[in-house]
Amino acid sequence: MKTCKLLIVGAGAAGISAALAAWDAGCRDILLVDRASQPGGILPQCLHDGFGLAKYGKELTGPEYVMRLMEKLNRTDIVFLPKTEVLSVSGDQSAVLSRRGVVERLYFGQMILASGCREKNIGALCIGGTRPAGIFTAGQAQERINLRHQDLGDEIVILGSGDLGMIMARRFTQEGRHVIAVLEQEAHYGGMARNYHRCIEKYSIPLHCRRTVREIHGKGRVCGVTVEALDSGEREYVTCDTLITALGLIPERELVRGLEDREWLFLAGNCSRVHDLVDSAVAEAERIGRMAGRRLSV
Amino acid sequence: MERCDVAVIGGGVLGCFAARELSRWELDITVLEAREDVCTGISRANTAVVYPGYDHRPGTWKAEICVAANASFDRLCEELDVSFDRCGSLMLSFGPHADAVLQKKLRQGRENGVPGLRLLSAEETYRMEPSIAPGLSSALFSPTAGTVNPWQLGIAACENAVQNGARLRLNTCVVAIDREEDGFLLKTNHGDIHTRAIVNCAGLAADRVQELLHPPSVRIIPTAGDYLVLDKNSAGRPVHILEYEPEEKAKGLTVVPTVEGSILLGPTERENGVDYATAETGLTRVRELSARLLPELDLGRIIRSFAAVRPNPQHPDGSPIHSFCVEHPEERFWSLIGIKTPGLTCARELGFHVTKQLAKELAAEQKMQFNPKRRGIRRAHGLPWEERRLLAEQQPDYGEIICLCEDVTKAEVLEAIRRGAGTVDGVKRRIGTGMGRCQGARCEQKVAALISEVLGLPESSVLKDGPGSEIVRAAHENV
Ligand SMILES: Cc1cc2nc3c(=O)[nH]c(=O)nc-3n(C[C@H](O)[C@H](O)[C@H](O)COP(=O)(O)OP(=O)(O)OC[C@H]3O[C@@H](n4cnc5c(N)ncnc54)[C@H](O)[C@@H]3O)c2cc1C
Ligand SMILES: Cc1cc2nc3c(=O)[nH]c(=O)nc-3n(C[C@H](O)[C@H](O)[C@H](O)COP(=O)(O)OP(=O)(O)OC[C@H]3O[C@@H](n4cnc5c(N)ncnc54)[C@H](O)[C@@H]3O)c2cc1C
Numbered sequence: 001m002k003t004c005k006l007l008i009v010g011a012g013a014a015g016i017s018a019a020l021a022a023w024d025a026g027c028r029d030i031l032l033v034d035r036a037s038q039p040g041g042i043l044p045q046c047l048h049d050g051f052g053l054a055k056y057g058k059e060l061t062g063p064e065y066v067m068r069l070m071e072k073l074n075r076t077d078i079v080f081l082p083k084t085e086v087l088s089v090s091g092d093q094s095a096v097l098s099r100r101g102v103v104e105r106l107y108f109g110q111m112i113l114a115s116g117c118r119e120k121n122i123g124a125l126c127i128g129g130t131r132p133a134g135i136f137t138a139g140q141a142q143e144r145i146n147l148r149h150q151d152l153g154d155e156i157v158i159l160g161s162g163d164l165g166m167i168m169a170r171r172f173t174q175e176g177r178h179v180i181a182v183l184e185q186e187a188h189y190g191g192m193a194r195n196y197h198r199c200i201e202k203y204s205i206p207l208h209c210r211r212t213v214r215e216i217h218g219k220g221r222v223c224g225v226t227v228e229a230l231d232s233g234e235r236e237y238v239t240c241d242t243l244i245t246a247l248g249l250i251p252e253r254e255l256v257r258g259l260e261d262r263e264w265l266f267l268a269g270n271c272s273r274v275h276d277l278v279d280s281a282v283a284e285a286e287r288i289g290r291m292a293g294r295r296l297s298v
Numbered sequence: 299m300e301r302c303d304v305a306v307i308g309g310g311v312l313g314c315f316a317a318r319e320l321s322r323w324e325l326d327i328t329v330l331e332a333r334e335d336v337c338t339g340i341s342r343a344n345t346a347v348v349y350p351g352y353d354h355r356p357g358t359w360k361a362e363i364c365v366a367a368n369a370s371f372d373r374l375c376e377e378l379d380v381s382f383d384r385c386g387s388l389m390l391s392f393g394p395h396a397d398a399v400l401q402k403k404l405r406q407g408r409e410n411g412v413p414g415l416r417l418l419s420a421e422e423t424y425r426m427e428p429s430i431a432p433g434l435s436s437a438l439f440s441p442t443a444g445t446v447n448p449w450q451l452g453i454a455a456c457e458n459a460v461q462n463g464a465r466l467r468l469n470t471c472v473v474a475i476d477r478e479e480d481g482f483l484l485k486t487n488h489g490d491i492h493t494r495a496i497v498n499c500a501g502l503a504a505d506r507v508q509e510l511l512h513p514p515s516v517r518i519i520p521t522a523g524d525y526l527v528l529d530k531n532s533a534g535r536p537v538h539i540l541e542y543e544p545e546e547k548a549k550g551l552t553v554v555p556t557v558e559g560s561i562l563l564g565p566t567e568r569e570n571g572v573d574y575a576t577a578e579t580g581l582t583r584v585r586e587l588s589a590r591l592l593p594e595l596d597l598g599r600i601i602r603s604f605a606a607v608r609p610n611p612q613h614p615d616g617s618p619i620h621s622f623c624v625e626h627p628e629e630r631f632w633s634l635i636g637i638k639t640p641g642l643t644c645a646r647e648l649g650f651h652v653t654k655q656l657a658k659e660l661a662a663e664q665k666m667q668f669n670p671k672r673r674g675i676r677r678a679h680g681l682p683w684e685e686r687r688l689l690a691e692q693q694p695d696y697g698e699i700i701c702l703c704e705d706v707t708k709a710e711v712l713e714a715i716r717r718g719a720g721t722v723d724g725v726k727r728r729i730g731t732g733m734g735r736c737q738g739a740r741c742e743q744k745v746a747a748l749i750s751e752v753l754g755l756p757e758s759s760v761l762k763d764g765p766g767s768e769i770v771r772a773a774h775e776n777v
Contacts, residue, residue: 035699085699087683096683098707101694103687123602123737126526126585128578131604133762133769137739144743144770150757151771219573220766254735257531 005029007108009086012041014269014285015114016069021289026297030078035085040066054279117249117270129215134222138164138246153242158182163191165246170199182207302328305493309336311452313499315649318455321462323662332471335724337449339501343606348444349640352407361410363647378454379674381557387443387539396543400438414441429534429594449727458672475510495630504635512627516635519610523565524580527602530559534594551587571607611636679705701741703734723763
């Protein structure tokens with residue numbers, strides 16, 4: 001029977017940090033699992049800098065931040081299992097793990113869920129019109145552009161002005177694409193002021209508040225959207241070939257649905273609540289990791 | 299020139315079943331489908347209900363075949379290895395107007411021979427479905443109603459037809475029909491085909507296809523309907539199909555607990571069915587009705603909206619037609635025109651009906667070795683973990699998860715591609731990738747990459763759905 005003392009699901013910033021803290025608290029026999037082939041979660045696709053000001057006193061890029069965490073991880077005997085999906089978790093403190101050629105059941109003493117977030121998508125919005133190609137969530141677009149070097153389109157409308165929406169507006173602009181507008185339904189942009197200055201103002205990208213997309217047009221590919229000004233009700237057709245949705249993040253906890261109250265389960269990082277800054281996700285994860293580690297080392 | 303005995307025009311659920319029924323006979327069959335895949339039209343956007351048959355006037359052919367089709371649905375789905383949930387339905391009334399409608403349906407149903415129909419009191423109904431809104435007056439319970447995944451049913455029928463010798467030609471649109479000696483000449487965008495007989499199942503275009511050779515007898519007037527889909531594991535999910543009959547003179551709402559575990563809500567009725575585009579007003583209406591009927595339902599769990607197009611048949615003078623139009627304008631030319639609800643339920647029966655007569659006209663012999671069984675793609679999801687382990691040991695790709703929401707493995711995606719899925723949505727229709735709460739945000743790229751790998755296309759040529767739906771562009775791919 002396969003066992004480990006501490007199972008950590010997700011090797012993003014939170015998962016790695018929780019693992020390190022548990023190790024430092026004296027826990028041995030830690031298994032860190034991630035479906036991706038690389039550690040770091042969302043960070044490897046964040047090529048911009050702006051990570052780690054609180055923790056390291058300077059601004060690192062996402063991959064640099066991961067490198068720092070991995071340097072520490074490599075000095076421990078924490079086992080990192082990449083390309084492995086945690087399929088299910090049961091009340092008897094076991095999990096089913098799946099990877100190429102292997103499906104196995106693992107019993108654990110404690111578990112830290114560090115599974116991050118998923119993005120809210122267009123499906124949730126009940127927008128009228130067609131459902132053509134050319135609609136991406138901001139995170140999906142970021143991964144395609146930064147890691148796969150794909151070309152998504154020329155004329156971009158971005159729906160949602162959270163950090164992700166603003167960062168992607170800058171990214172498309174840097175790639176030589178035309179960001180027609182970033183639209184925000186609230187009266188104020190959604191993300192941090194820092195990102196507004198660095199991504200929107202600096203590149204003079206139009207950001208319109210109190211506006212939303214009401215209808216999507218196009219048969220094969222997006223060819224335009226109907227934009228409504230929420231205060232006047234006025235509508236206008238905007239020609240574009242790509243629609244990026246930055247509608248916010250939802251903590252990903254499906255794996256432990258119905259088990260949330262078990263005393264062997266901890267949540268850390270973005271799956272517990274959305275952290276705007278990686279340092280805050282890490283601080284939380286370290287606290288959780290220490291707690292779980294202490295319990296297990298006695 | 300290519301020749302066949304029967305050309306089936308249109309690869310929707312009706313064309314697929316016509317082909318399957320025809321393939322029981324010693325006939326050379328070709329299915330001609332204009333799009334890149336089968337079941338991309340009406341058959342992919344509908345209510346997914348296998349109706350019991352109380353909606354139709356007693357004595358009509360529609361009533362007769364609907365009841366018969368429903369009765370044989372378990373066997374059909376077993377043969378084709380498609381999930382079917384005979385969950386039963388409740389038609390719900392909140393007042394005198396709807397009570398009268400229920401009474402009428404009960405009478406009709408009994409006369410039509412629908413088994414097990416019962417009128418329930420409000421208390422009985424609440425015991426069966428506690429999340430229905432207060433104020434219920436009565437309900438019509440129909441234990442034989444069920445739900446099936448419509449496009450998977452059609453795809454299964456098509457695969458079975460091909461297994462039994464039928465040919466499928468995709469991306470082939472019939473643009474003209476000429477009469478020839480011993481049959482017809484079909485002109486398509488990909489060459490001419492000589493055929494001895496035609497079965498026209500062109501869905502929304504069936505009237506126009508018949509008119510390529512014959513004067514108009516039925517016209518299709520499309521109208522649209524909007525739907526919403528709620529995520530799996532949603533609180534307040536009913537166990538039965540609910541049909542809400544409102545008191546006011548307006549279209550009600552059908553709530554379907556789908557075989558996939560999601561909840562389907564809809565449809566509305568509105569003008570202008572073009573391009574399967576949803577209307578905001580329609581979606582709002584579905585939300586309102588859903589909240590009214592099932593107050594506990596968390597509409598924050600909506601994961602998708604879509605629209606359907608109804609092929610409403612009319613006489614050339616504009617009066618509506620209520621029966622199924624099976625047109626037979628001349629020997630060996632059959633058309634199914636304007637087949638609305640319950641066309642999905644009756645797809646096999648309609649195919650059977652046309653085939654029976656066509657086989658006679660062509661003096662065909664029954665095949666000795668017809669195999670009615672088709673195996674679906676082996677799913678890992680839902681298996682006990684020990685079985686998944688064995689599966690992954692035998693086929694390593696069963697260990698790799700591609701779609702996280704719906705738990706679909708690489709092995710299943712590859713098999714879907716092998717069976718003919720050439721687009722991201724084609725894979726979705728066969729195996730469910732991208733149907734869940736993230737709507738493909740996390741698997742679309744992986745599926746596209748697999749299609750690109752298997753079919754040897756650059757990723758920039760992989761389509762999401764129909765023509766012109768390339769997902770990424772060629773420029774600096776894979777640098
Ligand atoms: C686009 C973007 C830009 C950002 N910019 C900044 C910034 O400039 N500065 C800053 O400080 N912060 C920034 N943040 C915030 C910060 O990066 C995040 O809060 C932090 O990285 C979250 O880490 P996490 O470990 O909780 O989640 P994630 O990084 O999402 O990691 C979760 C991991 O869990 C894995 N996983 C989930 N479920 C399973 C399962 N069942 N089986 C196996 N593996 C699983 C996933 O594959 C993933 O690797 C940004 C975030 C985003 C999304
Ligand atoms: C809103 C709605 C809800 C419904 N709900 C239910 C239900 O719950 N239960 C039920 O039993 N029934 C239901 N139905 C009915 C059922 O969906 C239809 O009867 C059935 O799907 C019709 O299938 P089809 O094959 O005729 O059409 P389609 O699926 O549209 O197939 C027609 C095909 O023909 C192709 N084609 C067109 N022209 C040409 C050409 N010239 N050359 C080659 N190919 C061509 C098209 O590309 C298309 O693929 C519903 C219908 C609607 C509209």
